[in-house]
Amino acid sequence: MKICHTIDEMRAARHAARREGKTVGLVPTMGALHEGHLSLVRMARAQCDLVVVSIFINPLQFGPHEDLAKYPRNFDRDRDLLEREGVEVIFAPTVEEMYPAGAITYVTVEALSDKLCGRSRPGHFRGVTTVVSKLFHVVEPDQAFFGQKDAAQSAIIRRMVRDLNIPVQVVIGPIVRGPDGLAMSSRNAYLNASQRLSAVVLHRSLLALQERFDRGERKVQALIEAGKQVFAEDPSVRLDYFEIVDPETLDPVDRLSHSALVAVAAFVGKARLIDNVVLTVNT
Numbered sequence: 001m002k003i004c005h006t007i008d009e010m011r012a013a014r015h016a017a018r019r020e021g022k023t024v025g026l027v028p029t030m031g032a033l034h035e036g037h038l039s040l041v042r043m044a045r046a047q048c049d050l051v052v053v054s055i056f057i058n059p060l061q062f063g064p065h066e067d068l069a070k071y072p073r074n075f076d077r078d079r080d081l082l083e084r085e086g087v088e089v090i091f092a093p094t095v096e097e098m099y100p101a102g103a104i105t106y107v108t109v110e111a112l113s114d115k116l117c118g119r120s121r122p123g124h125f126r127g128v129t130t131v132v133s134k135l136f137h138v139v140e141p142d143q144a145f146f147g148q149k150d151a152a153q154s155a156i157i158r159r160m161v162r163d164l165n166i167p168v169q170v171v172i173g174p175i176v177r178g179p180d181g182l183a184m185s186s187r188n189a190y191l192n193a194s195q196r197l198s199a200v201v202l203h204r205s206l207l208a209l210q211e212r213f214d215r216g217e218r219k220v221q222a223l224i225e226a227g228k229q230v231f232a233e234d235p236s237v238r239l240d241y242f243e244i245v246d247p248e249t250l251d252p253v254d255r256l257s258h259s260a261l262v263a264v265a266a267f268v269g270k271a272r273l274i275d276n277v278v279l280t281v282n283t
Contacts, residue, residue: 001083003090007098007138010052010091014140022049026141026168028132031055032072033081036176036184040145041085043173052139053082054091056098060106060127067270072189091139098134107133109156109163115250116152116263117274120240128153129160136166143169147176149183151261151276155248175275177203183275190271199268201237202275205230209262213279218256220244227264240265240272247278256281 004010017024025048027040037053044051055078062068075092082090106126112118113125136144146154158170176184181203182196191199205227212226224242231239245252247261256279263276 001079001087001090003079003092005092005094005097007093010089010093010138013052013089014138017050018140023142024048024139025051026135026139026144027051027053028135028144028146029053029055029078030057030071030186031078032074032186032189033078034176034184034186034188036147036149036173038081038085039176040147040173041082041087043171044143044145045086047171048141048143050089051087052089052091052141053087054093054135054139056091056093056131056135058098058127058131059095060099060130061124062127063121063123066121067187067190072186091135098131106130107160107164109160112152112156112159112250116241116243116245117265118152120265125153125156129156132157133160133164133166136161136168141168143171145171145173147173148278149175149185149274149276151247151263151278152250155250159248181207183273185273187271187273191268195236195269195271198234198236199271199273201231201234202264202266202273205242205264206262206275206277210277210279213256218281220253220256223262227262231266236268238267240267244279 002013025044027044029037057071059068107129108126109129118125154172161170180200182200208230209223209227212223217223227242242264244260244262253260258281260279265274
């Protein structure tokens with residue numbers, strides 16, 4: 001395994017792979033790896049000749065009062081996990097390497113970046129698209145792998161790739177859940193035992209909505225209320241949003257005539273967690 005700490009080192013590794021005719025898959029992460037990340041690594045291994053995993057806690061996507069300083073960090077553990085998965089290259093740059101002094105250029109996907117998590121976390125998606133575009137330029141992957149748990153992020157990155165003609169295929173892997181149904185997240189590490197039990201309300205709310213949908217309910221507001229009723233059972237969890245939106249535009253939908261994304265975000269203790277499910281309407 002090669003660990004690249006500089007852009008020049010990463011580009012040299014990428015150019016060596018190109019000379020050998022290898023396809024490259026990129027799995028962008030902020031470290032604190034879990035089974036969700038590793039499932040993306042396995043997808044990349046199955047589809048690409050060489051797998052690059054980036055580990056970079058991106059300060060641009062954290063607000064002034066968010067958890068940048070406390071975000072979990074364990075590079076040695078992450079490295080060992082990736083080595084066991086057969087990852088060839090880790091790209092682990094410093095903040096100074098990724099954002100040189102005086103950098104004033106950002107990438108923003110207008111109209112999408114202020115929806116869902118973007119509304120609750122102003123500037124968050126600008127930070128995401130800026131760093132992901134930089135990773136794409138540095139690593140030059142043939143494919144990049146992201147998780148469905150971050151559905152809004154995935155939609156925004158797909159739009160950025162399309163609009164900027166970036167030659168990369170964006171691949172979305174399914175949500176990976178624990179035995180209790182809680183979606184895997186690095187922020188789950190913030191939860192104590194009782195909060196972990198409460199956090200499952202996100203998944204239970206989606207299951208309740210899915211059940212109503214499967215029984216034939218197509219009224220958007222009725223489905224949303226079914227999900228919100230589950231949250232009412234646990235007042236320790238503070239709901240941020242519960243919406244049904246178009247999976248590509250992230251605009252709220254008035255009626256279910258095709259696939260729709262049900263997205264939820266909530267605070268459990270100090271942890272802000274997200275989850276979602278996609279509803280498919282058979283026409």
